[in-house]
Amino acid sequence: MSLKSKVIIVTGGTSGIGEACSRHFARLGAKVVAASIQRKEGRTLAKVHGVHFVHADVSDEKSVQSLVSRTLELHGRIDALVSNAGVLRMGPVSEFDEAMWDAVMGVNVKGNLWLAKHVAPVMKGQGRGVICITTSVAAFVGFPNHTLYCASKGALEALVRSLAVELAGYARVVGVCPGTIDTPMLASSCKGWAKPVAEIYAEVEKKIPVRRLGTPLDMARAIAFLISDEAAYINATCLVMDGGTLALPPW
Ligand SMILES: NC(=O)c1ccc[n+]([C@@H]2O[C@H](COP(=O)([O-])OP(=O)(O)OC[C@H]3O[C@@H](n4cnc5c(N)ncnc54)[C@H](O)[C@@H]3O)[C@@H](O)[C@H]2O)c1
Structure with missing residues (x-):
């Protein structure tokens, strides 16, 4: 399996799963453009791991357009888009407001549409390309206090199918559906619990059939294959990359 010299955009490429992708793909010889809203982490990643960092807010169409233009300026083509940036907001549905809708749907859903809108014509011109979108088991599991996040990830499962048919003949469109992966986002989801994070993770690990949390590198290796x-x-x-969690019986 080779990613040598492939030009790959990784959104959310400076933290968690995206950071592991940026580093792993760069190690495999790819030309990585990591995009996110984290300037400091981006600078470090660029300095230490030889990826190019572009500050981009995927919920903003102009920012996405600049990311695509900058990648073409740098490398002249886009072989793969790993559309991974995502945000989580939790809370009872009765407390959701428009700002939360805009944050979650803006990044998780609109962001993916802007990226597809601006990357697809490039791939059409090349006659080839791959888009890999990060969804979640939250598309299938009814996590309490996660309604907006679950809805946004359900939308992405549909987006993968629809885009794949629309871009037929020149781009493949696939998704990865992580389970419980040890990243800053997962840690943030434990806020407000009475127990320390390590204790919560230990309990969760006992339930997962492979008996551990997923690592960002587990995800990056599988995404490297898919693209x-x-x-x-x-x-x-x-x-689905969840260590077998979705197969668990509901009792
Ligand atoms: N960690 C898990 O257990 C888990 C499970 C299922 C799905 N996911 C999904 O995996 C993806 C990566 O999550 P993670 O756990 O690595 O989270 P993370 O919080 O570590 O990383 C998220 C990344 O997205 C970037 N980002 C956020 N808003 C952005 C915006 N407006 N524009 C550009 N970049 C933006 C952040 O800067 C960060 O780099 C997300 O789509 C998430 O929903 C994670």
Whole structure:
């Protein structure tokens, strides 16, 4: 499996799963453009791991346009988009307001549409490309106090299928559907619990069939395969990577 010299945009590429992707793809010889709203982390990543950092807010169309233009200026093409940036907001549905809707739907759903809108014509011109969108098991599991996040990830499962059919003939569109992955986002979801994070993780690990949390590198390795030419016949589908959690019986 090779990503050598492939030009890959990774959104949310400076933290958690996205950071692992940026670093892993760079190690495999890819030309990585990591995009996020984290300037400091981006600078460090660029200095230490040889990826190019572009500050971009995926919920803002102009920012996405600049990211795509900058990538083309730097490398002249886009072989893969790893559309991974995401945000989580939790709370009872009765407390949701428009700001939360705008934050979650703005990044998780609108962000993916802006990226597809501006990357697809580039891939059409090249006659090839891959888009890999990070969804979540939250698209299938009814996590309490996560309604907006779950709805946003459900939308992405549909977006993968629809885009794959629309971009047929020149781009593959796939998704990855992580379970419980040890990242800053997961830690933030434990806020407000009476127990320390380590204790919560230990309890969760006992339930996961592989008996551990996923690591960002687990995700990056699988995404590397999905965007490589070796996965050329995988299209319009999402790969669940949850250590077997979705298979658990509901009792
Ligand atoms: N960690 C998990 O257990 C888990 C499970 C399922 C799905 N996911 C999904 O995986 C993806 C990565 O999550 P993570 O756990 O690594 O989280 P994380 O919080 O560590 O990283 C999220 C990244 O998204 C970036 N981001 C946020 N808003 C942005 C914006 N407006 N524009 C550009 N970048 C923005 C952040 O800067 C950060 O780099 C997300 O889509 C998340 O929903 C995570």
